Structure formats: structure tokens, C-alpha cells
Amino acid sequence: MKIAKLAVDNSFSKKYKGIGTFMIKYAKRFAWACNTTYCAARFLTVDADIEHDKGVLTFYEKNGFIPNAELFNKNRKTISMRKDLYK
Numbered sequence: 147m148k149i150a151k152l153a154v155d156n157s158f159s160k161k162y163k164g165i166g167t168f169m170i171k172y173a174k175r176f177a178w179a180c181n182t183t184y185c186a187a188r189f190l191t192v193d194a195d196i197e198h199d200k201g202v203l204t205f206y207e208k209n210g211f212i213p214n215a216e217l218f219n220k221n222r223k224t225i226s227m228r229k230d231l232y233k
């Protein structure tokens with residue numbers, strides 16, 4: 147199951163910590179819930195957008211994502227990452 151867009155409004159991220167992490171946990175719960183009904187997801191995936199902020203890699207790593215091995219990726223604006231839903 148792929149995370150396509152993930153962002154916290156500046157006004158909230160200054161005021162509250164942990165909203166991004168909360169949304170990752172919510173996505174994980176959503177994928178688990180799907181697994182009990184109509185799909186079979188093993189990983190959360192994301193193309194981490196490093197073009198504007200390389201720090202997003204740290205954010206995803208802190209949330210249990212690891213980089214995927216990529217044979218071809220000339221577009222280094224993103225890094226493909228995954229999180230095992232059962233680890």
C-alpha cells in the first residue's frame with residue numbers, strides 16, 4: 147500500500163510534534179484493517195521526496211522505513227522506501 151502524499155501544515159507542525167508519525171501509524175492500521183477484509187498488503191511504501199528536504203529520509207527511517215534497492219533510478223528527486231507491516 148503506497149503513501150502518495152504526506153504533509154503537515156506548517157502552522158500545526160510548529161505547534162504540535164508527532165503529527166507525521168501519527169499519520170504513518172494511521173496508514174499502518176488502515177492497511178491492517180484492509181487485510182482483514184479485501185486486500186493482502188505486506189508493506190507500506192513511499193517515494194520519499196528529497197528534492198525539497200533531504201531530512202524526510204530521517205523522518206521515514208525513524209518511522210521504520212528502509213530504502214529499497216533500485217536498479218534504475220536516474221530521478222534522484224525521490225528515494226523508494228518500504229516498511230514491513232509485520233515488524
Ligand SMILES: CC(C)(COP(=O)(O)OP(=O)(O)OC[C@H]1O[C@@H](n2cnc3c(N)ncnc32)[C@H](O)[C@@H]1OP(=O)(O)O)[C@@H](O)C(=O)NCCC(=O)NCCS
Pocket residue numbers: 152153154155159162163164165166167168192193194195199200201202204205208
Ligand atoms: C515530513 C513531515 C510529514 C513530518 O511530519 P512531522 O509531524 O513534522 O514529523 P514528527 O513530528 O512525527 O517527527 C518524527 C521524527 O522525525 C523527525 N523529523 C521530522 N521531519 C524531519 C525532517 N524534515 N528532517 C529531519 N528530521 C525530521 C523529527 O525530528 C522527529 O524526531 P524525534 O522523534 O527524534 O523527535 C512534515 O515535516 C512535512 O509535512 N514536510 C513537508 C512535506 C514533505 O516533505 N512530505 C514528505 C513527502 S514524501
